[in-house]
Amino acid sequence: MMGAMPPATARARVRAEITSEILDAARRHLAAEGSAALSLRAIAREVGMVSSAVYRYFPSRDDLLTALIVDAYNGLGAAVEQAEHRTPRGRHFRRWMTIGRTVRTWAIAHPHEYALIYGSPVPGYQAPVTTIAPATRVALVLVQLLIDAQAAGHLTDVPAARLPSGALARDLDRLADVFTGVPESTMVRALTVWAALYGTVSFELFGQFNNVIAATSQYFDAAMTELGAFVGLLPD
Amino acid sequence: MMGAMPPATARARVRAEITSEILDAARRHLAAEGSAALSLRAIAREVGMVSSAVYRYFPSRDDLLTALIVDAYNGLGAAVEQAEHRTPRGRHFRRWMTIGRTVRTWAIAHPHEYALIYGSPVPGYQAPVTTIAPATRVALVLVQLLIDAQAAGHLTDVPAARLPSGALARDLDRLADVFTGVPESTMVRALTVWAALYGTVSFELFGQFNNVIAATSQYFDAAMTELGAFVGLLPD
DNA sequence: GTGAGTGCGAGAGCAGTGCTCTCGTTCCTC
């Protein structure tokens, strides 16, 4: 019992309990079968309810999915934050490698969760606002790393051949508030590296590397090393 | 026996006709609603059959999906091949930009088809052998471009800091048969750029760039330019 | 303490799905 908490009514306590029981079952189903096979009725059976009762807790299957999406973003975000935080602050290249490796490791350990958040969007599903904060956690770790590397003089900038103008320049201006001190051309490369990281993980997970690369783990390290240099990080 | 001959009997001709009618309806449904909402019964209704009759032509929904997957790969592959072929052979950097832009343009024009082949794999679905040839068409265009650039001396190689060894070295040895003349470190970067291209397109299409980049088309060009330089292509 | 009102679970039901099986009909082959 969690009697320490402000004792809401007994009914509210039971409601919270049952809600998390449903979520647990949903998590298990997602991990085992994937989001497409996630059946509200099956979850209801597992927690010993009839399907209509679940609707007292989640107004629709999509709302359940939203909870799982937030869950997945937070799981990946926490994993990356923790692993990155254990890496020596001054070793910026190593911090980059840690971020990449942790994303890959988490994705392999939770393929369906990964597919849920980085695969094809569920049709007709519109991500609510509550998902955007968890979704940015990994990106923020990467941004902070670049800020630190820049401040420490460990980030070399190769100016772009052509300066961005117009709408893109405005985007980068806005992003400059987040990328404190990082030059514009590096920001473009940072976004590219960010997408490349997930592109690489998705290619491995979704089978595009089949019959191309067998030593996927070793390849991933090599690719991340190249991408780290590409964004301007000096080896350490 | 399956003859590669023109339709022998009248019945065979009708069969081929109805098969492609079903496929047309399926294509329309896929384009309109996405693969998850692809209903065999709805397709049957559209072609004026009862659902069980469709099973005379496609043994299961997955087989229908497979046909659509092959379709999508071929559509993208053909678009890229044609666009790239219209680009002057000696302009290697421009050929690279054409490949990237065509992938993106096709993906935006056919989001559900793109999601079908580059999004999360359909659960329980195992891609049959017939899909792998169409799936490689875009990659082969990219490989040929790099071979040409290398032969023309338009591809600078930055040797990798650490030479790949073990299993990855064996992968690259095997790939060297395809990447005629291209150095190993460039091959790694080529694979990286390949994944980065799709990572960038997927990020845009699946909404990861929301609230980050608004000038997506302009950003895409900038990113592809950086990636072209990264893989060693000289500007032209 | 009690009455009113609300939260909740069960059950039935609707419209839809993929897929199977049976049953006549139609077409093709021998």
Added chain:
DNA sequence: GAGGAACGAGAGCACTGCTCTCGCACTCAC
């Protein structure tokens, strides 16, 4: 022309998300 294969229709099974109604139990205001 006969035998058999191909085919379309229909019924049916087991499932899905979701809605609605019906009682019971809990909670809160008076």
